[in-house]
Amino acid sequence: MTSTATPVNNGVNVDFLLTAREALAAQPEGANFTWRVENTWVKGTHSRTSVHGFFGLGAEQTHHKEFVFDGDHPEVFSAEDQGPTPVELLLVSLASCLTAGVAAVAQNREIQLRSVSATLEGDMDIRGILGVDPEVRNGFNRIKVTYTVDADATPDEIKALVAQSQKRSAVYDIITNPTNVIVEVS
């Protein structure tokens, strides 16, 4: 199988992204986005979060529909397991960010992807959240991401692709660097 006859198509509109980059370099105020979610407690550790509107490109925007997510604790914590745990949802977020980046970078580098999959694992000592030992952190000790990529590229090109996705990933940045969170009660 050769890729010389057909143009590379990973389904990412890179021309649009390059045009947006130029436009926002000239008009940086359009680059200010506010992403937003609404959360409602259901019962116990079960809550429901909806994602619909956001602000960006100088105007209020909406997704084509509202996306709704349940979060809960599992049965081994004596909860009802109505959804994944919050820390699993964080891994979902990181996975979707890095994989979108792999596809976008591959398109920009004219690498045809055939398949991309990843396993993400987060190690955590739950003595932190249970308050057993103040020396134990609440969050993950580390996250390990392992990609398997089948693409029209050498192993080194694939490694470089994944590394560039990491470099441009919003969620990777938020997790690996400190991010300010303000919590208020209205």
Place this chain on the structure above:
Amino acid sequence: MTSTATPVNNGVNVDFLLTAREALAAQPEGANFTWRVENTWVKGTHSRTSVHGFFGLGAEQTHHKEFVFDGDHPEVFSAEDQGPTPVELLLVSLASCLTAGVAAVAQNREIQLRSVSATLEGDMDIRGILGVDPEVRNGFNRIKVTYTVDADATPDEIKALVAQSQKRSAVYDIITNPTNVIVEVS
């Protein structure tokens, strides 16, 4: 309406959590959890992530079913909007963690909750992810969380409740403090 006649019930089994705290203080190896997700690229910036098994309490565990999530970029990025953006999923994760904490802490403090809701907003300058300016970070500049809580408690008790949830939150810790992420290609 008074709460003296009926015991406080927010649906959280605090006795279990207190017992688990003692048990894991005595046998800390049971506290080592590994949370895990599997991600598969679909097309463009659209990928799908499933959550099912995890390791904890010394054994492999499973949720009662597989939870599946789509992530994508929105139409304003010339993508197909098949799911929320990865950064919105991160807000979903934070919301579900803090709200589960509010319910658990309220139960422990014998505060009856009537309703809990929160709005989470993350501000981001997308010149970071577009690579316009290396001085602009990829992730959120800040996240603002605003809780509205109706409970059988004073405003100060409610503020203390939300503050304690923050203090014990795994996702709040991961976002506000640096967390090591290792990315490999198999």
